[in-house]
Amino acid sequence: VFIAMSKALNFINPDELSMQCILIALNRFLQEKHGS
Numbered sequence: 745v746f747i748a749m750s751k752a753l754n755f756i757n758p759d760e761l762s763m764q765c766i767l768i769a770l771n772r773f774l775q776e777k778h779g780s
Contacts (some may be wrong), residue, residue, distance in 0.1 A: 746766070746769075746770050746773070749766060749769070750763075751773045
């Protein structure tokens with residue numbers, strides 16, 4: 745899922761900022777799964 749997200753974001757705006765957004769979102773998602 746995160747791969748498709750990164751591909752979509754990379755296609756929309758291939759910048760370091762978008763990459764950071766992906767990392768933050770992925771980190772949050774992993775934390776939520778680990779927390780539950």
